[in-house]
Amino acid sequence: MTRRPIGYYVHHHGAGHAARASAIADHAEGRITLIGTNIAGRTGVHPYLDLPDDRLAPGFDGRDGTTERPAALHYAPLDHEGIRHRVAAITHWIAENRPALMIVDVSCEIAMLARLASVATVCVRLGGRRDDVPHLEAFRAATALIAPFAEALDDPATPDWVRRKTFYAPGLVQRSNAAGVxxxxxxxxxxxxxxxxxxxxxxxxxxxxxxxxxxxxxxxxxxxxxxxxxxxxxxxxxxxxxxxxxxxxxxxxxxxxxxxxxxxxxxxxxxxxxxxxxxxxxxxxxxxxxxxxxxxxxxxxxxxxxxxxxxxxxxxxxxxALDDPDGAARLAAHVLALADGERG
Missing domain, CATH: 3.40.50.2000 (Glycogen Phosphorylase B;)
Known part of the structure; x- marks a missing residue:
């Protein structure tokens, strides 16, 4: 049986998203394709889809400039050519590759796009109070959630149903064998x-x-x-x-x-x-x-x-108590089980 690929959307702000993606992909039997902005040449042996950079639009400041938007979205600019090309690239990849899962790290909009394209999503949850409508609806639409930290570091206000849906995976970092302090x-x-x-x-x-x-x-x-x-x-x-x-x-x-x-x-x-x-x-x-x-x-x-x-x-x-040296391997096994156990 041919095992279907897994997409991993990598947000471009900060270095943590790409580091997590690579750590998981290293243990995922070559099945993860990294999808992100300007990632060509930065994914090692892992396949990738390099997305057009939507930040190149004149006057871009990270805000969508709209007076009204759907409650389930954070960022939905109108008449933005870069967004159109990114959406087209992602949905074309989905149509061609039929992924079993899309891991989204992080974007409520990409999570909803994947779900609309009939792909099961696994959303990465960052820390803090993410109880606004876009986050909660993306979490609700997801097959599973990932938190790249120990449960003890979760915000106390996180809803119980979100915690129950979350796979806590601390330890998704590069480790050093350097000796001597x-x-x-x-x-x-x-x-x-x-x-x-x-x-x-x-x-x-x-x-x-x-x-x-x-x-x-x-x-x-x-x-x-x-x-x-x-x-x-x-x-x-x-x-x-x-x-x-x-x-x-x-x-x-x-x-x-x-x-x-x-x-x-x-x-x-x-x-x-x-x-x-x-x-x-x-x-x-x-x-x-x-x-x-x-x-x-x-x-x-x-x-x-x-x-x-x-x-x-x-x-x-x-x-x-807050670390797991086998965190990346444990999470990769969880993701592969989700991909294969539910969709074959």
């Missing part, structure tokens, strides 16, 4: 999709802790007068290894950063960023409640000597 080092991690790290704040933090070595990876604002114990490395290819070797990690509450820190069991100071649906602040509250991180609301005013001393006394058992 530099206990005096502090690694500041900036993710894609957010604001640049405030270099001046980290310069002040480094000056306040001269016995520690600070390093910044990711985007950072300029540092014309950096202290000698602060190094700005920019974007790196070995972020997982650097996290594993750091004495303490400071970073946002994005799924990628949180997952990598939990996998490495490193002391974590969480700096939640403002995101729609209270995504990062909700995750930060749950991390603090479980004892897996200390939360700092403002790096500019933090008492860094005290904060770092406090966080490095934390027990890593709380982090281990």
């Amino acid at each position: 530099d206990p005096a080092s502090v690694l500041v991690v900036g993710g894609r999709g957010g604001a640049a790290i405030d270099g001046a704040a980290w310069a002040r933090a480094a000056r306040a802790t001269p016995d520690r070595t600070w390093r910044i990876i990711g985007d950072s604002t300029p540092l014309p007068d950096a202290p000698p114990n602060l190094e700005v490395l920019g974007w790196v290819d070995d972020a997982a290894a650097r996290i594993a070797c750091a004495g303490i990690v400071v970073g946002s509450a994005g799924d990628g950063v949180v997952g990598a820190v939990l996998a490495a069991r490193r002391p974590f100071v969480c700096l939640p960023e403002d995101r729609p649906f209270d995504e990062q602040r909700s995750k930060a509250r749950q991390l603090a409640a479980t004892g897996a991180a200390l939360v700092c609301e403002d790096a500019r005013t933090a008492d860094w000597p005290s904060l770092l001393a406090l966080v490095e006394r934390r027990d890593s058992a709380a982090q281990a």
Whole structure:
């Protein structure tokens, strides 16, 4: 029996969506096709469908500019040529390949499009309060839901029926075998999709802790007068290894950063960023409640000597409870079972 393919829609904002997709596809027997914007050459051995970039329209700002739209949609611009080409590319792929499932990470509109094209959907759920009509209707229309985090990190207000439909899959991150931790080092991690790290704040933090070595990876604002114990490395290819070797990690509450820190069991100071649906602040509250991180609301005013001393006394058992080293393989098996068990 020929097993039908699975489509995986990869949202272009931030790096976490693509990382999750690749982690799952690595264990899915070559059946997943990655579908996204500007992904040609970035999917390794996995097949892909590169979509036209709808952000190229003049004056694009991520808003649809309409005074009225269907309640089940977040983004439905009128007379947008880029959207028309994206919809045509996706539905053409569906018609030609007859996928058993479409995993959507993330877009309420793509989830509804796939369902309208008679394809069962599996929606990835991000954190925060996603109880608005578009999210709930996309969840209701889905065959199953995926949360790329442990259930203990879910927002307390998440409806029970959504939780029951959700497969919780922490651990969808790159893991490092790097040996040796530099206990005096502090690694500041900036993710894609957010604001640049405030270099001046980290310069002040480094000056306040001269016995520690600070390093910044990711985007950072300029540092014309950096202290000698602060190094700005920019974007790196070995972020997982650097996290594993750091004495303490400071970073946002994005799924990628949180997952990598939990996998490495490193002391974590969480700096939640403002995101729609209270995504990062909700995750930060749950991390603090479980004892897996200390939360700092403002790096500019933090008492860094005290904060770092406090966080490095934390027990890593709380982090281990929120991680699953086999998360990607377990989730891939779940997805394949959904694809084959219900549609043959």
